[in-house]
Amino acid sequence: MARSNASSVPTVRDVAALAGVSPMTVSRTMSGGLNVRPEVQERVREAVEKLGYRPNQSARNTRLSKPTGLIGVAVTNLGNPYYGQFALGVEDVAAAHGRHIVVGNSGEDPGREGSLLADFAARQLEGVILVPAGKGGNPLGPRQLGGVPLVLATRTVEGVECDAVLVDDANGAAAGTAALLADGHRRIAFLGDVAGISTAQSRFDGFTHALAGAGISLDPDYLVVVRETDAAAGAVRRLLAGPNPPTAFFSANNRTTVGALRAICEWRDGVPQRPARLPVPALASFDDVELADLLGIPLTVMSHDARALGAAAARLLFDRLDGTTAPAEASPAPRLVLMPVTVRRY
Amino acid sequence: MARSNASSVPTVRDVAALAGVSPMTVSRTMSGGLNVRPEVQERVREAVEKLGYRPNQSARNTRLSKPTGLIGVAVTNLGNPYYGQFALGVEDVAAAHGRHIVVGNSGEDPGREGSLLADFAARQLEGVILVPAGKGGNPLGPRQLGGVPLVLATRTVEGVECDAVLVDDANGAAAGTAALLADGHRRIAFLGDVAGISTAQSRFDGFTHALAGAGISLDPDYLVVVRETDAAAGAVRRLLAGPNPPTAFFSANNRTTVGALRAICEWRDGVPQRPARLPVPALASFDDVELADLLGIPLTVMSHDARALGAAAARLLFDRLDGTTAPAEASPAPRLVLMPVTVRRY
DNA sequence: CTGTTAGCGCGTTCAA
DNA sequence: TTGAACGCGCTAACAG
Numbered sequence: 001m002a003r004s005n006a007s008s009v010p011t012v013r014d015v016a017a018l019a020g021v022s023p024m025t026v027s028r029t030m031s032g033g034l035n036v037r038p039e040v041q042e043r044v045r046e047a048v049e050k051l052g053y054r055p056n057q058s059a060r061n062t063r064l065s066k067p068t069g070l071i072g073v074a075v076t077n078l079g080n081p082y083y084g085q086f087a088l089g090v091e092d093v094a095a096a097h098g099r100h101i102v103v104g105n106s107g108e109d110p111g112r113e114g115s116l117l118a119d120f121a122a123r124q125l126e127g128v129i130l131v132p133a134g135k136g137g138n139p140l141g142p143r144q145l146g147g148v149p150l151v152l153a154t155r156t157v158e159g160v161e162c163d164a165v166l167v168d169d170a171n172g173a174a175a176g177t178a179a180l181l182a183d184g185h186r187r188i189a190f191l192g193d194v195a196g197i198s199t200a201q202s203r204f205d206g207f208t209h210a211l212a213g214a215g216i217s218l219d220p221d222y223l224v225v226v227r228e229t230d231a232a233a234g235a236v237r238r239l240l241a242g243p244n245p246p247t248a249f250f251s252a253n254n255r256t257t258v259g260a261l262r263a264i265c266e267w268r269d270g271v272p273q274r275p276a277r278l279p280v281p282a283l284a285s286f287d288d289v290e291l292a293d294l295l296g297i298p299l300t301v302m303s304h305d306a307r308a309l310g311a312a313a314a315r316l317l318f319d320r321l322d323g324t325t326a327p328a329e330a331s332p333a334p335r336l337v338l339m340p341v342t343v344r345r346y
Numbered sequence: 347m348a349r350s351n352a353s354s355v356p357t358v359r360d361v362a363a364l365a366g367v368s369p370m371t372v373s374r375t376m377s378g379g380l381n382v383r384p385e386v387q388e389r390v391r392e393a394v395e396k397l398g399y400r401p402n403q404s405a406r407n408t409r410l411s412k413p414t415g416l417i418g419v420a421v422t423n424l425g426n427p428y429y430g431q432f433a434l435g436v437e438d439v440a441a442a443h444g445r446h447i448v449v450g451n452s453g454e455d456p457g458r459e460g461s462l463l464a465d466f467a468a469r470q471l472e473g474v475i476l477v478p479a480g481k482g483g484n485p486l487g488p489r490q491l492g493g494v495p496l497v498l499a500t501r502t503v504e505g506v507e508c509d510a511v512l513v514d515d516a517n518g519a520a521a522g523t524a525a526l527l528a529d530g531h532r533r534i535a536f537l538g539d540v541a542g543i544s545t546a547q548s549r550f551d552g553f554t555h556a557l558a559g560a561g562i563s564l565d566p567d568y569l570v571v572v573r574e575t576d577a578a579a580g581a582v583r584r585l586l587a588g589p590n591p592p593t594a595f596f597s598a599n600n601r602t603t604v605g606a607l608r609a610i611c612e613w614r615d616g617v618p619q620r621p622a623r624l625p626v627p628a629l630a631s632f633d634d635v636e637l638a639d640l641l642g643i644p645l646t647v648m649s650h651d652a653r654a655l656g657a658a659a660a661r662l663l664f665d666r667l668d669g670t671t672a673p674a675e676a677s678p679a680p681r682l683v684l685m686p687v688t689v690r691r692y
Numbered sequence: 693c694t695g696t697t698a699g700c701g702c703g704t705t706c707a708a
Numbered sequence: 709t710t711g712a713a714c715g716c717g718c719t720a721a722c723a724g
Contacts, residue, residue: 408702
């Protein structure tokens with residue numbers, strides 16, 4: 001027996017019954033109304049209105065190869081303003097292509113990342129843009145996504161061959177470091193998370209490369225591996241209070257930059273006992289931080305546009321999804337987009 | 347004819363065929379393996395592995411009343427760090443309840459907001475948390491969401507009766523204003539977007555109420571309606587350069603605060619021709635901004651925890667979804683959670 | 693324990 | 709222009 005109007009959500013049949021037509025006519029009306037008499041359409045629309053009927057997307061999607069219109073975005077820390085901008089960039093492009101985004105947060109945890117991706121695939125998302133957590137050497141499976149196109153953003157992962165949008169980390173870091181060196185700095189400490197994150201590693205490489213070019217080798221005490229803001233602040237405090245304080249810091253991301261800025265400001269303002277005219281330490285920051293330029297600290301910013309990066313990643317994805325690509329699915333070759341880094345000084 | 351192994355995505359039947367069992371056995375194995383012999387499960391899992399099979403969630407959901415496991419979150423500006431934290435709070439709770447979040451960005455556009463919500467409903471999302479754009483008096487339909495539970499966050503909308511998590515805007519604003527007054531400020535300008543956004547309106551009310559309590563009426567020149575950071579900066583510049591500059595500013599949100607801080611810093615640092623010891627204007631900011639406390643500007647911050655707010659909204663939602671609520675759907679009564687505001691001074 | 697039957701809500705296909 | 713039949717991928721409900 002058909003349980004027509006059980007208080008649950010209305011279906012095509014309910015609408016059809018109310019409008020005195022077949023479900024098919026309702027279906028046609030809902031999808032543009034081709035080959036349906038206007039007056040019948042009118043009746044159908046009234047019934048739709050009256051019942052508050054909405055076509056069920058899930059059911060639509062069962063009809064094979066009907067895309068879900070959903071793009072997955074997995075980031076490592078939604079609370080970081082950087083990824084807010086990033087997601088905004090993805091959303092911009094996705095919206096232009098009539099898609100919505102599903103945002104997941106891995107929290108730098110490969111485990112959560114894995115289940116996130118598995119879930120994305122199970123939901124038949126059309127594609128996934130991933131900022132890999134990369135802590136443990138998780139290969140995240142070749143195409144464990146089950147054929148769902150994947151684009152890596154910001155960071156890459158060894159052994160994964162797919163489209164990616166990265167930042168010109170090494171060159172950017174080298175350029176920023178060069179600026180410090182040009183100012184005469186020789187004792188420069190590095191703050192960053194080098195453990196398995198490609199981005200941090202590349203920035204570190206660029207940093208040391210520039211140092212080496214100036215004939216400087218990194219003092220082990222000057223290499224500080226941190227991720228959190230507070231930890232970075234603590235490290236800077238210790239170094240500045242130590243016997244051999246650096247004259248400048250290189251901060252590898254915006255979280256460590258905030259910590260470093262805080263510590264440097266404290267040192268500048270709150271340490272009356274500091275030697276009279278000891279100069280304020282300089283800071284070179286990879287990634288921009290709002291308001292940082294107003295602090296009166298010698299600042300070098302190596303920045304790129306997070307939103308543009310997200311947009312670029314999305315475009316790469318839609319190129320494969322909507323583009324007039326190869327007939328089959330044999331992706332031609334992984335493409336790599338490199339976002340340029342701008343060095344600004346304050 | 348069953349087109350078994352057409353290069354497309356594998357289905358239950360493909361797995362069943364390979365494992366030599368019925369689709370049902372595969373289904374059972376996939377959902378916990380109740381009542382399936384271990385050795386058969388093993389065979390099935392092998393087939394699953396070999397084919398890279400993943401159950402199709404869309405198809406699952408067609409089986410009535412199977413929830414999608416998706417929560418919608420619609421915010422007005424993903425690029426605002428505030429909403430990043432907010433989304434993070436929602437995600438925390440959603441993850442704890444085994445759900446994912448779909449993030450949409452309305453961009454303060456009621457039109458986009460409407461289509462976003464319609465789409466959420468069509469996708470059978472289990473619930474929606476909305477920061478309403480509220481620009482045009484869009485009633486967003488009574489339950490135009492088609493029965494999908496809705497929770498408003500941060501802002502409310504007239505005429506919509508549903509659960510909401512708001513900020514104690516009026517009292518917080520009054521407290522912050524009182525702090526300025528206690529410092530002797532009498533000429534205080536207001537920066538904010540009052541046009542139809544409940545939050546801005548409440549903050550404005552709290553501000554003027556506190557002024558009135560001190561026997562002050564707001565100078566019309568001191569009421570600046572802005573939303574964007576740059577516009578706020580421009581307004582502050584004009585006021586400070588004008589004939590009757592305020593001695594303090596009240597900024598109604600973090601975007602205007604950034605603009606105000608920028609303009610005030612400029613004025614302080616870049617205007618040598620300013621009267622010798624004219625004091626730096628004070629700023630009272632609704633919402634915290636990273637690094638603002640380090641600028642050396644007399645600062646009063648009225649802050650609340652965006653992440654906690656998001657979490658509270660999510661909890662309200664899951665209370666209705668998973669909670670042992672009323673048997674039917676007749677929601678008992680809209681609940682309102684008010685997030686406290688803390689006033690800090692720098 | 694396992695397979696068969698019967699749909700979920702919708703859209704494609706074909707016939708009327 | 710409309711409707712009936714069938715199938716999408718999966719899973720309750722009932723056999724066996």
